[in-house]
Amino acid sequence: MQYDSDQIAQILPHRYPFALVDRIVDGEEGKWAKGIKCVTVNEPFFQGHFPQKHVMPGVLIVEAMAQVGGVAVLALPSNRGKLAFLGGIKNARFRRQVVPGDVLEITCTLTKQRGPVGIGEAEARVGGELAASAELTFAIGG
Template sequence: MQYDSNQIARILPHRYPFALVDRIVDGEPGRWAKGIKCVTVNEPFFQGHFPQKHVMPGVLLIEAMAQVGGVAILALPENQGKLAFLGRVKDARFKRQVVPGDVVEMECVLTKRRGPVGVGTCRATVNGQEAAAAELTFAIGGE
């Protein structure tokens, strides 16, 4: 499974400034996905976080990982046109700051699914160093 930004936009409803995945580089629909985010100084959140020292907000790293997981689950034919809502963030850890110039590699493995609710184990790295990790719960909703 590989998607460019235009293909991702056909799966996820997120648009600027909240589209946080540039590319899906690998994965299997309904099971896992691996994506990347190329962080630039032009990101709108850097205007306020922090003007004197640009650091990508941790909550946006969580959202970016959730979007990768969203592609994994919404790429299934039966989920086309549906939404994946973030329901819970468990055991979030932030270990490295993400700054302009970083390429964030994110992976989300869907570990459980019962009806419209599922759980994914997610991890974000930069140059092989863990930047963030969390267990995310999602719910698939209507169109």
């Protein structure tokens, strides 16, 4: 499974400035996905977080992880055109700062699904080093 930004936009409803996945580089529909987020100094959130030292907000790293998981679940033909809502975040941990010039390599593996609700285990890495991880709960809706 590989998608460029145009193909991701056909799966996810997110648009600028909230489209936080540049590319899906690997995965299996309905099971897992690996995505890339290239962090640049031009990101709008750097205007206020923080003007004196640019650091990507942890909440947006979690959102990027959720979007990668969203691609994994919404890429299934039976889920096309639906929405994946973030329903919960457990055990979120932030291990390193993410700054302009970093390339986030994000993986999300769907570990459970019962009806429209599921759980994904997500990680974001920079150069192989763990930057963040979390267990994400999602709900698929129309």
